[in-house]
Amino acid sequence: MTKEKNNTLNEEVESETVELTNDEVETVFAEAEDSKDDSTNIDYAAEIQNLTSKLEEADNRYLRLQADFDNFRRRTRLDIEAGEKYKAQKLVTELLPTLDNFERALQIEADNDQTRSLLQGMEMVYRSLVDALKKEGVEPIEAVGKEFDPNFHQAVMQGEDENFGSNIVSAEFQKGYMLKDRVIRPSMVKVNQ
The missing domain is CATH 2.30.22.10 (Head domain of nucleotide exchange factor GrpE)
Structure with missing residues:
Protein backbone atom coordinates (compact mmCIF):
# COMPACT_ATOMS: atom_id res chain seq x y z
CA MET A 1 0.00 0.00 0.00
CA THR A 2 2.76 2.44 0.65
CA LYS A 3 4.02 2.12 -2.88
CA GLU A 4 0.63 3.00 -4.19
CA LYS A 5 0.42 6.03 -1.90
CA ASN A 6 3.83 7.26 -2.99
CA ASN A 7 2.96 6.90 -6.63
CA THR A 8 -0.27 8.77 -6.10
CA LEU A 9 1.47 11.59 -4.26
CA ASN A 10 4.16 11.82 -6.95
CA GLU A 11 1.51 12.08 -9.62
CA GLU A 12 -0.26 14.84 -7.72
CA VAL A 13 2.98 16.82 -7.25
CA GLU A 14 3.91 16.43 -10.89
CA SER A 15 0.51 17.52 -12.09
CA GLU A 16 0.55 20.73 -10.08
CA THR A 17 3.05 23.40 -11.21
CA VAL A 18 3.83 26.31 -9.02
CA GLU A 19 4.18 29.63 -10.76
CA LEU A 20 5.64 32.59 -8.89
CA THR A 21 5.86 36.13 -10.15
CA ASN A 22 9.10 38.14 -10.04
CA ASP A 23 7.84 40.08 -7.03
CA GLU A 24 7.18 36.85 -5.16
CA VAL A 25 10.67 35.54 -6.01
CA GLU A 26 12.26 38.76 -4.77
CA THR A 27 10.20 38.55 -1.58
CA VAL A 28 11.39 34.99 -0.96
CA PHE A 29 15.05 36.04 -1.48
CA ALA A 30 14.61 39.09 0.76
CA GLU A 31 13.17 36.92 3.53
CA ALA A 32 16.09 34.51 3.14
CA GLU A 33 18.56 37.40 3.44
CA ASP A 34 16.79 38.74 6.51
CA SER A 35 16.90 35.35 8.15
CA LYS A 36 20.71 35.27 7.96
CA ASP A 37 22.54 36.64 10.97
CA ASP A 38 24.55 39.89 10.71
CA SER A 39 27.93 38.19 11.04
CA THR A 40 27.43 36.45 7.68
CA ASN A 41 26.61 39.77 5.97
CA ILE A 42 29.80 41.30 7.38
CA ASP A 43 31.83 38.37 6.04
CA TYR A 44 30.34 38.92 2.59
CA ALA A 45 31.17 42.62 2.72
CA ALA A 46 34.76 41.87 3.76
CA GLU A 47 35.08 39.27 1.03
CA ILE A 48 33.75 41.73 -1.57
CA GLN A 49 36.21 44.38 -0.37
CA ASN A 50 39.07 41.85 -0.49
CA LEU A 51 38.19 40.72 -4.01
CA THR A 52 37.81 44.33 -5.17
CA SER A 53 41.28 45.23 -3.89
CA LYS A 54 42.77 42.12 -5.55
CA LEU A 55 41.09 43.07 -8.83
CA GLU A 56 42.47 46.63 -8.62
CA GLU A 57 45.95 45.24 -7.88
CA ALA A 58 45.73 42.88 -10.86
CA ASP A 59 44.58 45.75 -13.09
CA ASN A 60 47.52 47.88 -11.93
CA ARG A 61 49.97 45.04 -12.59
CA TYR A 62 48.47 44.57 -16.04
CA LEU A 63 48.80 48.30 -16.84
CA ARG A 64 52.44 48.37 -15.63
CA LEU A 65 53.22 45.26 -17.68
CA GLN A 66 51.60 46.83 -20.74
CA ALA A 67 53.63 50.04 -20.24
CA ASP A 68 56.85 48.02 -19.82
CA PHE A 69 56.11 46.12 -23.01
CA ASP A 70 55.40 49.34 -24.92
CA ASN A 71 58.71 50.78 -23.68
CA PHE A 72 60.55 47.60 -24.67
CA ARG A 73 59.02 47.72 -28.15
CA ARG A 74 59.99 51.40 -28.55
CA ARG A 75 63.58 50.78 -27.36
CA THR A 76 63.92 47.82 -29.70
CA ARG A 77 62.65 49.87 -32.64
CA LEU A 78 65.09 52.69 -31.82
CA ASP A 79 67.98 50.21 -31.52
CA ILE A 80 67.14 48.71 -34.91
CA GLU A 81 66.90 52.18 -36.49
CA ALA A 82 70.25 53.20 -34.97
CA GLY A 83 71.81 49.94 -36.15
CA GLU A 84 70.63 50.61 -39.69
CA LYS A 85 71.69 54.25 -39.56
Missing part, protein backbone atom coordinates in the same frame (compact mmCIF):
# COMPACT_ATOMS: atom_id res chain seq x y z
CA TYR A 86 75.21 53.53 -38.29
CA LYS A 87 75.79 50.10 -39.87
CA ALA A 88 78.93 51.35 -41.65
CA GLN A 89 80.58 52.73 -38.49
CA LYS A 90 82.94 49.82 -37.89
CA LEU A 91 84.09 49.71 -41.52
CA VAL A 92 84.57 53.50 -41.62
CA THR A 93 86.59 53.42 -38.40
CA GLU A 94 88.88 50.77 -39.88
CA LEU A 95 89.28 52.67 -43.18
CA LEU A 96 90.21 56.04 -41.64
CA PRO A 97 93.93 55.17 -41.13
CA THR A 98 94.09 54.10 -44.80
CA LEU A 99 92.55 57.43 -45.80
CA ASP A 100 95.15 59.26 -43.67
CA ASN A 101 97.98 57.32 -45.35
CA PHE A 102 96.62 58.21 -48.79
CA GLU A 103 96.54 61.91 -47.83
CA ARG A 104 100.14 61.79 -46.57
CA ALA A 105 101.30 59.97 -49.72
CA LEU A 106 99.58 62.52 -51.97
CA GLN A 107 101.56 65.35 -50.33
CA ILE A 108 104.82 64.04 -51.81
CA GLU A 109 106.35 66.26 -54.49
CA ALA A 110 106.69 64.51 -57.83
CA ASP A 111 110.06 65.08 -59.47
CA ASN A 112 109.66 62.83 -62.56
CA ASP A 113 106.93 61.49 -64.84
CA GLN A 114 106.76 58.06 -63.22
CA THR A 115 106.16 59.54 -59.78
CA ARG A 116 103.55 61.94 -61.19
CA SER A 117 101.61 59.12 -62.89
CA LEU A 118 101.85 57.01 -59.71
CA LEU A 119 100.49 59.93 -57.68
CA GLN A 120 97.68 60.42 -60.23
CA GLY A 121 96.68 56.76 -59.85
CA MET A 122 96.79 57.07 -56.05
CA GLU A 123 94.70 60.24 -56.23
CA MET A 124 92.07 58.43 -58.32
CA VAL A 125 91.89 55.61 -55.77
CA TYR A 126 91.76 58.18 -52.95
CA ARG A 127 88.87 60.09 -54.60
CA SER A 128 86.88 56.90 -55.20
CA LEU A 129 87.39 55.90 -51.56
CA VAL A 130 86.25 59.35 -50.37
CA ASP A 131 83.21 59.22 -52.69
CA ALA A 132 82.23 55.77 -51.39
CA LEU A 133 82.50 57.03 -47.81
CA LYS A 134 80.39 60.12 -48.65
CA LYS A 135 77.66 57.85 -50.02
CA GLU A 136 77.54 56.16 -46.63
CA GLY A 137 77.21 59.54 -44.89
CA VAL A 138 80.84 60.17 -43.87
CA GLU A 139 81.89 63.82 -43.90
CA PRO A 140 85.17 65.43 -42.76
CA ILE A 141 84.97 67.84 -39.83
CA GLU A 142 86.09 71.35 -40.73
CA ALA A 143 88.60 72.61 -38.21
CA VAL A 144 91.05 75.33 -39.30
CA GLY A 145 89.57 78.78 -38.80
CA LYS A 146 86.62 77.45 -36.78
CA GLU A 147 86.01 78.05 -33.09
CA PHE A 148 87.27 75.21 -30.92
CA ASP A 149 84.44 72.81 -30.01
CA PRO A 150 85.34 69.87 -27.74
CA ASN A 151 82.51 67.86 -29.33
CA PHE A 152 84.32 67.91 -32.69
CA HIS A 153 87.94 68.80 -31.92
CA GLN A 154 90.63 67.32 -29.73
CA ALA A 155 93.14 69.98 -28.69
CA VAL A 156 96.66 68.58 -28.57
CA MET A 157 98.49 71.88 -28.62
CA GLN A 158 98.05 75.59 -27.89
CA GLY A 159 99.87 78.42 -29.58
CA GLU A 160 99.77 82.09 -30.41
CA ASP A 161 99.13 83.24 -33.95
CA GLU A 162 98.07 86.80 -34.76
CA ASN A 163 96.21 85.55 -37.85
CA PHE A 164 93.61 83.81 -35.66
CA GLY A 165 91.44 85.01 -32.78
CA SER A 166 91.26 83.54 -29.32
CA ASN A 167 89.93 79.96 -29.05
CA ILE A 168 90.14 79.47 -32.83
CA VAL A 169 91.69 76.35 -34.39
CA SER A 170 94.94 77.42 -36.08
CA ALA A 171 96.21 74.04 -37.35
CA GLU A 172 94.90 70.52 -37.95
CA PHE A 173 97.17 67.54 -37.35
CA GLN A 174 94.68 64.78 -38.12
CA LYS A 175 91.32 65.10 -39.87
CA GLY A 176 88.18 64.29 -37.96
CA TYR A 177 85.15 62.58 -39.48
CA MET A 178 81.44 62.30 -38.82
CA LEU A 179 79.08 59.51 -39.83
CA LYS A 180 75.70 61.19 -40.39
CA ASP A 181 75.27 63.02 -37.05
CA ARG A 182 77.78 61.01 -34.98
CA VAL A 183 81.44 61.92 -34.52
CA ILE A 184 83.55 58.92 -35.56
CA ARG A 185 86.87 60.58 -34.87
CA PRO A 186 87.46 64.15 -33.59
CA SER A 187 89.97 66.37 -35.35
CA MET A 188 93.37 66.66 -33.63
CA VAL A 189 94.04 70.40 -33.62
CA LYS A 190 96.17 73.28 -32.39
CA VAL A 191 94.14 76.02 -30.68
CA ASN A 192 95.08 79.68 -30.60
CA GLN A 193 95.17 81.25 -27.15
